[in-house]
Amino acid sequence: MLILGIESSCDETGVALYDSGRGLLAHALHSQIALHAEYGGVVPELASRDHVRKAVPLLRGVLDQAGVTLKELDGVAYTAGPGLVGALLVGASLGRALAFARGVPAIGVHHMEGHLLAPMLEDPAPAFPFVALLVSGGHTMLVEVRGVGRYRILGDTLDDAAGEAFDKTAKLLGLDYPGGPVLARLAQRGDPERFHFPRPMVNRPGLDFSFSGLKTFALTTFQAHGKDEQTRADIARAFQDAVVDTLVIKCRRALRQSGVMRLVIAGGVGANQALREALGDMTAGLGAELFYPRLEFCTDNGAMIAYAGACRLRAGERQDLGIAVRPRWSLEELAPLPEQA
Numbered sequence: 001m002l003i004l005g006i007e008s009s010c011d012e013t014g015v016a017l018y019d020s021g022r023g024l025l026a027h028a029l030h031s032q033i034a035l036h037a038e039y040g041g042v043v044p045e046l047a048s049r050d051h052v053r054k055a056v057p058l059l060r061g062v063l064d065q066a067g068v069t070l071k072e073l074d075g076v077a078y079t080a081g082p083g084l085v086g087a088l089l090v091g092a093s094l095g096r097a098l099a100f101a102r103g104v105p106a107i108g109v110h111h112m113e114g115h116l117l118a119p120m121l122e123d124p125a126p127a128f129p130f131v132a133l134l135v136s137g138g139h140t141m142l143v144e145v146r147g148v149g150r151y152r153i154l155g156d157t158l159d160d161a162a163g164e165a166f167d168k169t170a171k172l173l174g175l176d177y178p179g180g181p182v183l184a185r186l187a188q189r190g191d192p193e194r195f196h197f198p199r200p201m202v203n204r205p206g207l208d209f210s211f212s213g214l215k216t217f218a219l220t221t222f223q224a225h226g227k228d229e230q231t232r233a234d235i236a237r238a239f240q241d242a243v244v245d246t247l248v249i250k251c252r253r254a255l256r257q258s259g260v261m262r263l264v265i266a267g268g269v270g271a272n273q274a275l276r277e278a279l280g281d282m283t284a285g286l287g288a289e290l291f292y293p294r295l296e297f298c299t300d301n302g303a304m305i306a307y308a309g310a311c312r313l314r315a316g317e318r319q320d321l322g323i324a325v326r327p328r329w330s331l332e333e334l335a336p337l338p339e340q341a
């Protein structure tokens with residue numbers, strides 16, 4: 001089954017072709033970073049307009065790369081939420097219209113289900129069940145995954161998401177948008193001994209997160225210690241160490257509590273090298289398996305949407321002709337797929 005996937009929930013336009021027999025055939029991505037950089041964050045209206053400009057050229061590109069035509073498509077998957085409503089509508093309108101024109105089914109995919117299933121595109125892919133750490137710009141969640149659509153949220157953030165905390169802290173350190181990866185690079189030059197940031201909520205039972213206090217801690221440290229380059233690197237290091245440690249502690253707890261010895265990392269912050277290394281050490285210590293998508297599929301992409309859509313379309317799920325998107329949408333509302341799907 002050849003499925004076209006379209007992602008347009010935020011500031012990346014992603015298009016991909018996934019075949020349930022042959023695997024991923026092609027994928028292409030356009031990042032809007034340069035467009036939003038001068039505003040220090042994503043401007044929703046500019047994001048929507050840019051998706052309009054880029055979606056069709058990217059689609060042509062993946063068809064060429066894979067050497068297939070629209071006539072060969074068996075279905076179309078597009079991100080239906082959560083995300084920016086105008087941006088979502090661009091991908092949804094294109095996807096729904098293409099499916100209608102070709103007479104094939106369409107499916108609206110949950111963006112976080114896409115992230116959660118992205119490691120399934122790798123070899124080896126994780127087997128079910130697994131615990132997933134979803135760490136993106138909008139979400140920080142621990143989810144117990146027993147199959148496609150069989151999700152139980154074990155922990156969530158009470159305030160900022162991990163990526164959001166990275167971005168906000170980077171901004172107050174004067175780093176360019178999007179700050180996460182820039183802050184991570186700066187942290188490499190930081191002295192780990194100079195500042196010590198708290199590890200929020202680790203002494204309380206449970207698996208919820210809270211990251212907004214770290215940003216405030218970074219601000220007061222910054223104001224108290226001057227703004228030279230080394231101080232900024234030291235703050236970046238202390239901040240990153242605190243986030244990484246907190247995530248590792250909660251992941252270890254989630255594995256122990258659920259009894260599932262398989263951890264999957266997904267979402268943009270999953271590209272963070274320090275986090276990957278620390279989770280590698282922790283899972284090795286526990287004798288648990290660790291999986292993550294390749295770096296380019298940690299952040300937003302069309303491949304994960306094509307894959308998640310293919311799972312649901314193969315199980316017979318269909319979207320009606322309406323173009324419906326959902327800016328807010330809980331993972332736990334998704335329908336579970338039959339075991340073999």
Ligand code: KG4
Nearest residue numbers: 136137138163180181268269271272299300
């Ligand atoms: O999954 P994603 O591409 O988009 C959302 O669905 O939110 O995640 C983007 C987030 C941003 O906050 C970005 O700063 C963060 O992931 N990020 C990183 C790194 N690469 C991306 N944060 C820390 N270290 C990185 N290397």
Ligand code: ZN
Nearest residue numbers: 115136299300
């Ligand atoms: Zn995302």
